[in-house]
Amino acid sequence: MIRFVTGNEGKVREAREYLDEPVEQVPYDYTEIQGELEEIALYGARETFAETDGDEPVLVDDTGLFVEALDGFPGAYSSFVEDTLGIERIPDLVADEGNRRAAFRTVMVYYDGETAETFEGNVRGRIVEPRGEGGFGYDPVFEHDGETFAEMDTAAKNAISHRGRALERFADWLAER
Ligand code: ITT
Numbered sequence: 001m002i003r004f005v006t007g008n009e010g011k012v013r014e015a016r017e018y019l020d021e022p023v024e025q026v027p028y029d030y031t032e033i034q035g036e037l038e039e040i041a042l043y044g045a046r047e048t049f050a051e052t053d054g055d056e057p058v059l060v061d062d063t064g065l066f067v068e069a070l071d072g073f074p075g076a077y078s079s080f081v082e083d084t085l086g087i088e089r090i091p092d093l094v095a096d097e098g099n100r101r102a103a104f105r106t107v108m109v110y111y112d113g114e115t116a117e118t119f120e121g122n123v124r125g126r127i128v129e130p131r132g133e134g135g136f137g138y139d140p141v142f143e144h145d146g147e148t149f150a151e152m153d154t155a156a157k158n159a160i161s162h163r164g165r166a167l168e169r170f171a172d173w174l175a176e177r
Contacts, residue, residue, distance in 0.1 A: 003024050005059065007027050011063075012025045014163050063163065067090070070093060070094070094127045100128070105162055119173065126143050132150025
């Protein structure tokens with residue numbers, strides 16, 4: 001059983017689609033410190049392990065959208081920007097720049113109370129006007145190979161996405177243990 005610490009159902013859906021092991025969602029709202037994705041995820045994993053019942057390991061996923069023309073913004077602030085500006089404003093921000101390149105990056109931390117393992121995944125794409133009904137978050141405005149992530153089903157997104165890559169590395173590590 002993987003205890004996946006997140007309030008985001010979309011992340012859980014993707015982890016369940018990818019992993020053979022059952023995934024339990026732990027909706028613990030850990031403190032999101034300011035910093036890089038690694039630091040945020042590590043702090044969150046440690047805090048959740050200490051503050052929640054059970055001594056099973058926890059998995060935390062911190063993700064950001066990094067827009068090249070905006071010098072990597074919103075990055076680690078992606079959640080705040082989705083809630084305040086909204087994703088529809090992102091294409092407006094890049095329209096004048098003539099550079100639509102962007103990347104998603106996920107850092108997953110698996111923590112068992114003693115050691116922490118980190119798994120990372122990246123994907124490059126471009127910012128476009130929103131298309132598609134699937135996915136979550138910024139998926140409608142992120143295009144990869146001609147399709148937005150919101151136009152892909154979960155398995156297709158996992159096959160190429162930042163989270164899919166991180167899940168692949170995590171699954172390989174679990175299998176080797
Ligand atoms: P937890 O912290 O509870 O896991 P969250 O949604 O706040 O949930 P993040 O801070 O990692 O998680 O996410 C940052 C933002 O990026 C947030 O607005 C998400 O909706 C969005 N996001 C994360 N993964 C995404 C993905 O695969 N596709 C599109 N948007 C994503």
